Every structure is written in C-alpha cells, then in structure tokens.
C-alpha cells in the first residue's frame with residue numbers, strides 16, 4: 001500500500017517522518033512525499049496504517065544526517081523521496097558503503113544538491129551586509145539588520161556562523177523565506193519578510209564603495225572571473241555592485257593614461273641616517 | 285585631509301600586493317560576548333572586484349610615504365604620487381566599522397618605510413595591539429613585516445597577527461640590486477627563518493599545553509599560524525625556473541604557507557627602469573598552477589622545467605606539458621594505479637583522485653563514472669585505462685598530441701580569464717581538478 005508523507009519542507013520534519021517509516025520497514029517505492037507548503041489545502045493527516053509492527057530504532061551514520069540536512073534545504077521536489085530511498089538502502093537494504101560511492105544513482109543527485117546548498121550558505125556568509133539601525137538604550141548594544149535573498153532554504157543552516165562572529169551585537173537577517181535574530185542570548189526564527197522591512201542603506205556604504213573602487217586594478221580586468229564568484233543575482237543587495245559598471249567602463253582609459261605617463265626619473269638618495277646604516281650593513 | 289581621501293590613497297597604494305588570504309587562522313570567536321569576530325577554517329571572500337580578485341580583508345597601507353626606491357612600486361621615493369598617513373586609531377575604527385557590516389574578514393596592514401624599519405614596525409604593531417587588546421577583535425589580522433626590523437618587533441607582530449609576511453619581491457639579489465636597491469635577499473631569508481622558528485615554537489607549546497591534563501591548563505602564547513610572501517613576475521628577466529626554484533626553497537626551508545606571484549602590471553608613476561609592456565597575465569596563472577603541482581601533486585621543479593626549457597608553456601597547463609614530455613608513463617590504469625600516479629594524469633585533480641580511490645574499492649570504474657565526477661574526458665582519455673576504455677596508442681605516440689590539446693582562440697581567452705588561485709574559493713577550485 002502507498003503511504004502519503006506530507007511534511008513541512010524542513011530537515012527536522014523529513015527526519016522524523018523518515019524515522020517513522022523506516023521503523024515500520026516501509027519500502028521507498030510505497031511512499032509518496034508531499035511538500036505541505038506547496039499544496040493548496042492541507043490534506044487531513046490520517047494515521048498511517050502500517051502493515052508491520054515498529055522495529056527498534058535503526059542506526060544511521062552521522063555523515064548521512066549531515067548530507068540530509070543540506071539536501072532538505074534544496075528546492076528540488078524529488079529530494080525527500082530520493083533521500084528516503086538512500087536511507088532505506090543504507091540501513092535495511094544493507095548497502096553500508098553507499099556514502100563512499102559518489103557515482104551511485106541516488107548519491108549523485110544528493111551530493112549535487114548538498115553542494116549547491118553549501119555554496120549558497122557560503123555566499124550568504126559572504127554577501128550579507130549589515131546595516132546599523134540603532135543602539136539598544138538599556139545595554140548599549142548596537143543593532144544591525146540585513147536583507148538577503150538566498151537561493152535555497154538555508155537560514156537555519158547559515159545562522160550559527162553569524163552567532164559566533166557577531167555575538168556582541170544585536171542583529172537580524174531578513175529573507176523572503178525565514179528570518180533570524182540574535183539578541184546576545186539565543187537565535188530566534190520567524191517567518192519570511194519583504195525587502196521593504198529592511199533598511200535600504202548604511203552610512204558606511206559610501207566609504208566601503210570608496211575602498212572597493214580604490215582596491216580595484218584597472219590594468220587587470222577579468223570580468224568573467226568576478227562574475228563566476230559573484231553572480232549578478234547577488235548584485236542587487238550589494239552596495240558596492242552599483243559602481244561595477246563604471247569601473248569596467250573607465251578602466252581602459254585609465255590604463256592608457258598610465259602607459260602614456262612620462263617615466264619618472266630616479267631621484268637621488270636622500271641624506272637619511274637609516275638609509276646610511278642600511279648601506280653600510282650591505283657593504284660589510 | 286579627510287578620511288575618504290586617505291582611504292582612497294592608501295588602498296590604492298596597497299592594491300599591488302596580491303595576497304588576500306584569510307584562511308588557516310587558529311579557531312577563535314566572540315561568543316563570550318566580549319569583543320567581536322571569529323576566524324578558523326576557510327576564509328571568506330566578501331566581494332570581488334572587476335579584476336577578478338577576492339576582497340577579503342581591508343588591505344591598506346598605514347602610510348605611502350617611503351624611504352625606499354623599489355621601481356615596480358607606486359610608493360617609491362622617486363614617485364610623485366600624493367602621500368597620506370592614517371593614524372592608528374583611524375585604521376582601527378575603519379576595520380571595526382567594516383567588520384561589523386560583514387564587508388570583510390579582517391585587516392591586512394602594511395606600510396611604506398618611514399624614519400627606520402623599527403619605527404615603522406612599531407606603528408604597524410600599534411594598530412594590531414589596539415584591535416586585539418582594546419577592542420578584543422577576533423577577526424583576521426595579517427601584518428606585513430620589514431626584514432630589517434628587530435627580531436623583538438617581529439615577534440611582537442606575530443603575537444597579534446594570524447599571519448605575517450615579508451615580500452621577497454624578486455628571485456635573485458642581482459634583480460633586487462637593480463630594481464629594489466635597498467632590499468637584501470639574505471636579510472629577508474634570515475627574517476623568514478626567525479619567524480619560522482617562532483611559529484614552530486608556538487606549535488610545540490600548544491602541543492605541550494594539550495598534554496597537561498590534571499593541572500589547570502596554561503594557554504600557549506598566541507602566535508601567527510603562518511607566513512607567506514610575494515614575488516613579482518615580469519619586471520625583470522628572471523626565468524620561471526628561477527622563480528619556482530626560489531619558491532620551492534622557501535616552501536622547504538621556512539615552510540611558507542603561500543608564495544604569491546604578482547604579474548607586474550603598469551602603474552601610475554612608471555619608472556624609467558621598468559619594461560613598458562607587462563607580461564601576459566597567463567604567465568602568472570601558469571606559475572600558480574606549477575606552484576600547486578609542487579605543493580600538492582608531488583612534482584619537482586626540475587620535472588616541470590627541465591634545463592632546456594626554463595619557462596612554462598603559456599598554451600598548456602604545466603601538468604599536461606609534463607605529460608607530453610613523459611608519454612612513456614601513460615596510459616595509467618585508473619582502477620589500479622597508486623595515488624601518486626593518478627595525480628600525474630592531466631585533467632585529474634586531487635579531489636577527483638580521492639573520489640576515484642574511494643569508489644574503486646567497490647566497483648571497476650568506467651568513463652561514465654568519471655563523467656559523473658565532472659572530469660574533463662577529452663583531456664584525460666588519451667592518458668588513461670578504464671574498465672571500458674583504452675586509448676588509441678597511435679594518438680599517445682603521435683607528434684600531433686600537443687596539437688590535440690592546444691586551445692582554440694576562444695578557449696585561450698577562457699584560460700586567460702581564469703583567476704589565479706589567490707583566494708580560498710579559487711584554491712578550492714584549483715583543488716577540485718583544474719590541473
């Protein structure tokens with residue numbers, strides 16, 4: 001018989017449902033995974049009628065759980081079913097070595113999804129830009145807010161990094177899907193918000209753009225290399241991206257000016273005590 | 285002079301230093317609620333400029349006034365560039381403000397040499413001291429040190445920094461004499477040895493501290509976890525062999541984390557002693573690839589650059605060029621060959637080699653398996669045996685094999701645009717099998 005597993009699209013929900021199914025020995029081809037956030041009407045959750053009595057808990061390798069946490073954050077609708085099949089094969093199926101077989105038909109998509117998700121997490125760590133909104137009057141802590149649009153549902157996976165790094169400030173990161181705040185004590189997760197709920201700019205953005213403009217070397221233009229690491233989809237939330245076009249457009253003239261500049265002659269060595277000792281040291 | 289103008293001048297003055305790594309620091313964070321920041325593991329590139337370089341650190345000079353006259357440098361005393369100077373407090377504040385907004389991983393501070401090497405070092409150290417001791421900053425700090433500074437000051441810099449570096453600049457004293465007359469190769473190497481000793485001592489002290497179980501642990505004094513250097517390529521006529529032999533010597537003798545190769549590029553305020561035309565950017569890229577082969581793939585400099593060919597082939601990556609000179613080694617059976625031999629197959633990186641070693645324990649690998657690992661089949665096929673593949677021996681022996689790999693004009697441009705692996709992300713890319 002077929003079981004409908006209707007879950008909220010989170011790792012926690014998938015894990016507890018998968019545990020339940022596995023304990024009853026349900027075969028992967030008999031499960032229909034449904035994303036509850038995608039269905040218009042929530043199906044009334046009917047108690048599953050399992051054909052076998054529950055087994056005691058099955059042991060799952062920790063590496064698998066790490067993989068599954070990332071895979072669940074992806075948005076491909078096949079992910080829950082394939083993950084369950086992988087889990088079933090690993091445990092009841094006795095294929096213990098699956099995790100070491102990257103070219104396996106189930107491992108391969110899971111690895112690819114997990115990789116896409118971890119890249120997205122990495123980009124979130126890199127491209128979130130906090131904006132100062134005020135200072136907490138009671139305890140003097142600075143308060144920052146950021147707006148970010150990740151590709152996958154990664155807010156929970158990305159948050160611990162910010163906690164470690166910015167523990168001494170109050171901060172919130174708003175995303176369309178789920179938001180997270182830190183108050184010095186704990187992380188709080190709330191539903192997604194819109195970009196209008198976040199401040200549009202920070203007083204330091206100008207200084208940051210000045211730095212970005214000055215550190216760029218127009219003599220080494222490599223636009224493709226930049227875009228492969230910082231795809232354009234992120235640009236709209238990066239304050240420095242505003243000036244990229246100007247920098248590219250003006251670089252050729254800047255280089256031509258450099259090359260056309262008359263060469264500077266070598267000035268005579270100044271009369272300086274330190275330089276004298278340096279020369280003496282080298283001569284001896 | 286306003287802060288914005290200073291930042292403009294002093295960031296511009298710092299941009300010719302290629303290093304921007306922020307990886308490999310000791311793990312630290314600010315969950316104790318004191319101070320700010322964290323390091324550990326891979327550094328993060330918070331942005332990329334249109335030159336393809338990673339922006340990871342606030343990279344500035346404390347001042348661009350300088351007593352030295354290094355001809356490849358915009359800050360040399362003979363240049364007419366406008367001079368500026370930050371106060372230590374200004375740099376500290378900028379670092380904290382940028383850090384809190386998640387623009388950067390930390391600070392990379394360097395300085396032109398004013399008054400004397402020791403005086404300059406003291407100023408640089410003061411910035412790091414304030415960040416660490418006054419503001420409990422736990423982000424990344426990279427300090428550039430001056431080889432002529434006293435050992436005591438270099439030690440002090442190392443206590444505040446995650447990384448310290450001294451630029452070797454050019455691979456021989458002869459070249460230095462001509463282009464950087466105040467710099468001395470022997471001094472530089474001596475200073476690097478001094479730093480290496482301190483790093484080693486600190487590693488030992490940490491080990492010892494871990495072994496104390498019963499008594500309250502004495503924390504080992506912190507010290508930078510690594511040192512690196514930079515060599516400028518194309519400003520003198522040194523061959524790639526000379527450059528890589530020098531790099532290899534430094535990797536061995538003073539255990540550098542990284543050597544950065546910086547292709548000389550035109551600067552405002554050019555010097556009469558310099559070539560007008562910069563070297564092709566692809567030369568720098570090839571040097572990075574060769575460097576990678578030395579450090580992670582078990583190659584020797586002599587294998588990559590035999591005496592009769594002291595310069596790298598600009599059209600082919602150095603591993604492929606080596607394979608074409610050593611065809612007798614191939615084909616290599618991917619289902620049997622040991623790791624060291626798999627590393628030598630053009631188109632296979634260390635990551636894919638590890639995957640192959642893991643996967644072949646359970647089944648014999650075919651081309652389809654390689655394809656799933658995203659191996660470039662066209663590149664590896666002439667060199668390997670797989671369960672369902674043997675190369676045409678005629679091709680492996682043919683004189684046209686080089687032709688077979690020569691990039692078309694379009695591809696050459698792609699190579700040209702590939703970023704040099706100077707950043708964590710690039711490094712990961714290079715590891716994943718570009719070579």
Ligand code: SF4
Nearest residue numbers: 350352354357360396
């Ligand atoms: S010491 Fe040489 S390289 Fe360093 S700032 Fe002065 S002139 Fe430039």
